Amino acid sequence: MNLSLLIIVPVFVSMAILLCRDAKQVRIAALLGSAIQLGLAFALFFAYRAEREAGNTAQMLFTYKTPWFAPLHINYSVGVDGISVAMILLTASVVVAGVLVSLSVENLTKEFFFLLLLLSSGAYGFFISLDLFTLFFFLELAVIPKYLLIGIWGSGNKEYSATKLALMLMGGSALVFVGILGIYFEAGTFDIIELSQNQLSVATQHFFFPFLFIGFGVFGALFPFHTWVPDGHSSAPTAASMFLAGISMKLGGYGCLRVATYLMPQAAHEYQGIIILLAAIAILYGSFATMMQTDLKYINAYSSVSHCGFVLLGIGMLTKTAITGAVMQMVSHGLMTALFFAAIGMLYSRTHTRAVEKMGGLLKITPFIGTVFFIAGLCSLGLPGFSGFAAEMTVFMGSWQNNDMWYRLATIAACASIVVTAVYILRALGKVMMGPLLDQHHAEITDAGWNEKLAAVILIAGVVLVGVAPLLLQHLISPSADAIMQNVLKAAL
Amino acid sequence: MDLSILISMKFEMALTLIIFILLFLKIDGRAGNQFFFRITNLLLVLSLGLYFLPARYGQFFSGMFRTSPLLEFEKVVLLMATIIISLSSYHWLKNFNHVAEFYMMILSSLLGMFFMMSSDNLLMFYLGLELSSIPVAALCNFDLDKKISSEAAMKMILSSAFSSAILLFGVSLIYGTTGSLDYYVLSRAVVGTPLQIMAFILIFSGFAFKLSVVPFHLWTADVYEGSPVAVTAFLSVVSKGAMAFVFITTLYWVFGNLGGTWYYMLAILAVVTMIIGNLFALRQSNLKRFFAFSSIAQVGYLLIGISGFVKASLSIGSVVYFVLIYVFSNLAAFGVISVISALTGKETIEDYKGLYRSNPTLALLMALALFSLAGIPPTAGFFGKLFLLTAGSSTGAWPLIIIASLNLIISLYYYLRIVRAMFIDESSEPLAKISLSFSEMAAFLLCAGGILSIGFMKGLFEVIFNISGGL
Numbered sequence: 001m002n003l004s005l006l007i008i009v010p011v012f013v014s015m016a017i018l019l020c021r022d023a024k025q026v027r028i029a030a031l032l033g034s035a036i037q038l039g040l041a042f043a044l045f046f047a048y049r050a051e052r053e054a055g056n057t058a059q060m061l062f063t064y065k066t067p068w069f070a071p072l073h074i075n076y077s078v079g080v081d082g083i084s085v086a087m088i089l090l091t092a093s094v095v096v097a098g099v100l101v102s103l104s105v106e107n108l109t110k111e112f113f114f115l116l117l118l119l120s121s122g123a124y125g126f127f128i129s130l131d132l133f134t135l136f137f138f139l140e141l142a143v144i145p146k147y148l149l150i151g152i153w154g155s156g157n158k159e160y161s162a163t164k165l166a167l168m169l170m171g172g173s174a175l176v177f178v179g180i181l182g183i184y185f186e187a188g189t190f191d192i193i194e195l196s197q198n199q200l201s202v203a204t205q206h207f208f209f210p211f212l213f214i215g216f217g218v219f220g221a222l223f224p225f226h227t228w229v230p231d232g233h234s235s236a237p238t239a240a241s242m243f244l245a246g247i248s249m250k251l252g253g254y255g256c257l258r259v260a261t262y263l264m265p266q267a268a269h270e271y272q273g274i275i276i277l278l279a280a281i282a283i284l285y286g287s288f289a290t291m292m293q294t295d296l297k298y299i300n301a302y303s304s305v306s307h308c309g310f311v312l313l314g315i316g317m318l319t320k321t322a323i324t325g326a327v328m329q330m331v332s333h334g335l336m337t338a339l340f341f342a343a344i345g346m347l348y349s350r351t352h353t354r355a356v357e358k359m360g361g362l363l364k365i366t367p368f369i370g371t372v373f374f375i376a377g378l379c380s381l382g383l384p385g386f387s388g389f390a391a392e393m394t395v396f397m398g399s400w401q402n403n404d405m406w407y408r409l410a411t412i413a414a415c416a417s418i419v420v421t422a423v424y425i426l427r428a429l430g431k432v433m434m435g436p437l438l439d440q441h442h443a444e445i446t447d448a449g450w451n452e453k454l455a456a457v458i459l460i461a462g463v464v465l466v467g468v469a470p471l472l473l474q475h476l477i478s479p480s481a482d483a484i485m486q487n488v489l490k491a492a493l
Numbered sequence: 494m495d496l497s498i499l500i501s502m503k504f505e506m507a508l509t510l511i512i513f514i515l516l517f518l519k520i521d522g523r524a525g526n527q528f529f530f531r532i533t534n535l536l537l538v539l540s541l542g543l544y545f546l547p548a549r550y551g552q553f554f555s556g557m558f559r560t561s562p563l564l565e566f567e568k569v570v571l572l573m574a575t576i577i578i579s580l581s582s583y584h585w586l587k588n589f590n591h592v593a594e595f596y597m598m599i600l601s602s603l604l605g606m607f608f609m610m611s612s613d614n615l616l617m618f619y620l621g622l623e624l625s626s627i628p629v630a631a632l633c634n635f636d637l638d639k640k641i642s643s644e645a646a647m648k649m650i651l652s653s654a655f656s657s658a659i660l661l662f663g664v665s666l667i668y669g670t671t672g673s674l675d676y677y678v679l680s681r682a683v684v685g686t687p688l689q690i691m692a693f694i695l696i697f698s699g700f701a702f703k704l705s706v707v708p709f710h711l712w713t714a715d716v717y718e719g720s721p722v723a724v725t726a727f728l729s730v731v732s733k734g735a736m737a738f739v740f741i742t743t744l745y746w747v748f749g750n751l752g753g754t755w756y757y758m759l760a761i762l763a764v765v766t767m768i769i770g771n772l773f774a775l776r777q778s779n780l781k782r783f784f785a786f787s788s789i790a791q792v793g794y795l796l797i798g799i800s801g802f803v804k805a806s807l808s809i810g811s812v813v814y815f816v817l818i819y820v821f822s823n824l825a826a827f828g829v830i831s832v833i834s835a836l837t838g839k840e841t842i843e844d845y846k847g848l849y850r851s852n853p854t855l856a857l858l859m860a861l862a863l864f865s866l867a868g869i870p871p872t873a874g875f876f877g878k879l880f881l882l883t884a885g886s887s888t889g890a891w892p893l894i895i896i897a898s899l900n901l902i903i904s905l906y907y908y909l910r911i912v913r914a915m916f917i918d919e920s921s922e923p924l925a926k927i928s929l930s931f932s933e934m935a936a937f938l939l940c941a942g943g944i945l946s947i948g949f950m951k952g953l954f955e956v957i958f959n960i961s962g963g964l
Binding site: 166 | 807
């Protein structure tokens with residue numbers, strides 16, 4: 001399978017969108033384009049499984065490499081392992097759902113879908129890159145479209161949020177670039193596979209690991225660099241929120257894993273304590289901060305900080321199970337939070353408010369949206385049967401395997417945050433959906449349209465599938481997590 | 494005399510020829526504005542083709558003139574930049590009474606730069622430098638009815654003269670210590686005696702003036718603001734580009750022995766230049782001043798690339814590559830400013846509010862240019878800037894690289910200010926719809942094409958890298 005198709009298709013579709021004559025054509029093109037992406041992602045998934053079942057044990061499959069800037073040893077080099085395949089499936093599902101819920105965008109429709117698809121090509125490119133420079137290229141490619149999406153189609157204090165997001169993400173990628181240059185300075189290559197086979201010197205790892213980890217951490221809402229998350233998510237239009245929380249924050253987690261931990265295992269060991277501390281703070285702080293929020297989008301945004309803390313916690317624990325759990329949590333959180341933002345967007349477009357106290361009893365008026373809302377909420381608080389439970393459980397199990405007392409303490413603290421999650425989720429659900437109808441204007445609102453229903457069904461299918469059959473995902477991820485762990489163990493010896 | 498020398502000097506010959514043709518046409522007195530515009534651009538475009546005329550490389554006139562594949566490439570870049578400036582100034586030139594003079598001046602200046610780049614002798618270098626800077630000072634005054642334009646010209650000529658004097662003082666000290674002005678002799682004779690280092694610092698300051706490196710940048714903003722947009726564009730792109738080319742040759746070759754000395758000077762000045770340029774750009778509201786400071790900041794990045802002397806051909810290659818990209822990105826921005834300024838007289842960021850709704854083409858081009866200047870992929874500026882930093886990191890100067898990377902954030906902020914004005918803000922009195930002329934469209938297409946495609950032309954960087962080995 002040709003992986004470059006994952007980049008080429010969205011780019012071509014976005015070009016096609018620019019050539020469309022009216023909004024209707026734009027919508028059809030965007031929908032078709034994202035459907036093709038989803039098809040490609042599933043084709044990749046099955047092709048990958050078939051290869052593995054046929055006994056192909058190469059670490060990366062479907063690799064392709066061609067020189068880009070030969071004097072600097074920069075190659076365009078792509079390939080996937082189980083972790084990337086999982087992330088690509090996530091990306092494709094969220095993009096389709098995002099396009100579906102945004103079909104009603106009226107203002108500058110063409111530009112909106114152009115940017116959305118450009119953004120998705122950046123995410124795909126990032127997940128399949130096996131060359132640090134290419135990877136960085138795609139990481140930065142995804143910054144400016146977000147700025148414009150929030151700035152032009154956002155709501156509330158959108159200019160502030162958009163600028164803050166762009167600058168913080170740019171700062172993160174600046175740090176990443178310093179780290180990448182540091183690796184290049186010593187090893188003379190940007191090739192991830194080559195780098196993973198030859199250990200970098202301890203001094204280099206020691207000095208540059210923080211740059212890479214914090215740089216990617218900014219994308220992944222590492223405490224205290226998470227502050228762009230609440231503002232950015234709450235000001236963004238629905239599809240952009242879904243994309244930001246569902247995919248964009250995963251770029252950070254994936255980068256921390258694939259680049260920082262994988263290529264600098266020695267340093268990952270050394271800085272383990274700090275990573276776990278920061279992750280635990282993010283988990284607790286995020287969940288307590290969520291309790292204080294009254295705006296639905298802020299609730300979900302802060303809870304994302306908390307949930308993404310589990311990703312970093314899993315990576316920091318450096319056990320195979322914990323890393324598998326971290327990747328599962330990325331997929332689970334991506335689907336679940338996209339679903340949540342979709343539900344919030346559907347409500348907001350009808351009630352024109354996101355304040356919890358101004359809504360009530362909406363389940364009777366809009367049963368479908370209400371159900372979606374409940375599913376997203378219950379998944380978020382980790383109800384068994386949904387993806388959140390499977391992922392968080394794996395993270396906790398893996399974390400407990402690390403038998404350092406302080407790390408176990410952090411794990412316990414992280415577990416405890418689930419109680420807080422239950423408090424804020426149930427409170428929000430109860431207020432908005434149950435009880436008497438607060439605002440009589442809300443009696444006239446309509447339930448979800450076909451496009452919104454389809455979007456929700458796609459995401460719910462993902463959430464339930466991961467929740468009911470977690471082994472499907474685990475078997476995909478686990479061997480690749482093992483490859484990363486082998487590198488870590490080699491360094492520890 | 495061997496006539497093949499003339500072919501080796503093909504660009505210089507072509508420019509001289511064009512200047513003479515213009516002179517005769519002007520004396521004849523019958524040609525109008527349109528005619529001058531068309532004939533000059535046609536001839537300039539034709540002379541671009543000379544790049545493919547095979548010529549003999551090497552030294553001529555006992556070191557007064559030298560060509561190499563790298564020099565030819567640099568000359569083509571600058572010539573192309575001049576053509577883009579000329580094409581995108583159509584609306585300004587159309588109603589201007591001195592089109593022939595404008596072209597004669599700008600081409601003389603370009604000719605001076607070519608000689609300056611090609612010289613292997615400090616004397617010839619100085620001659621070329623003067624030929625390149627005096628016509629520019631006159632050009633600054635070409636908005637004849639504006640007082641601010643004369644002021645700009647006055648500032649330009651005074652600071653030019655001052656910096657030339659400093660440079661000349663350095664040159665004379667060098668001559669005093671070594672007894673020669675020939676680059677080849679100097680590269681061995683300059684060994685770092687105290688007097689030579691002092692001479693070097695004076696020459697370095699002369700360069701810094703022309704490149705507007707902080708703290709020698711004070712003339713920049715005023716001159717940029719007062720001059721006609723075409724001249725500002727010429728100053729900030731062509732003049733700076735030529736200076737950067739000469740600067741890197743001089744440092745690496747003539748003063749190669751002093752690498753340990755100038756490395757720290759470069760590093761410190763790079764940091765100061767980036768920071769001051771960026772901080773001052775934050776608060777500008779006039780676009781020409783804005784781009785003056787942004788171009789100062791860009792020079793800071795250029796200095797980082799130059800400082801990576803450990804891998805010389807990577808450094809030179811990335812500087813040439815950066816200037817090539819800078820030509821397209823900065824000229825795209827100045828092209829938009831030029832058109833809008835010529836038709837409406839508006840030059841502030843405030844005036845650009847809501848530009849995307851009324852003039853989507855101009856707004857998109859401007860946005861592309863800004864993203865390229867800020868180093869955002871997939872525009873070419875991303876590659877240009879990162880390669881400069883990669884070259885700079887070859888000495889292991891991590892504090893320098895970290896400061897430069899953080900400066901990218903500041904610069905993104907102010908570039909986004911304009912993007913925000915054009916795309917997000919709404920205006921009560923937006924600019925009217927502007928219809929572009931053919932020549933402007935051509936220039937803009939060229940710029941947009943360059944910005945979007947240079948990073949993906951696989952072989953281009955390799956070609957530049959390979960010819961950079963031979964200076």
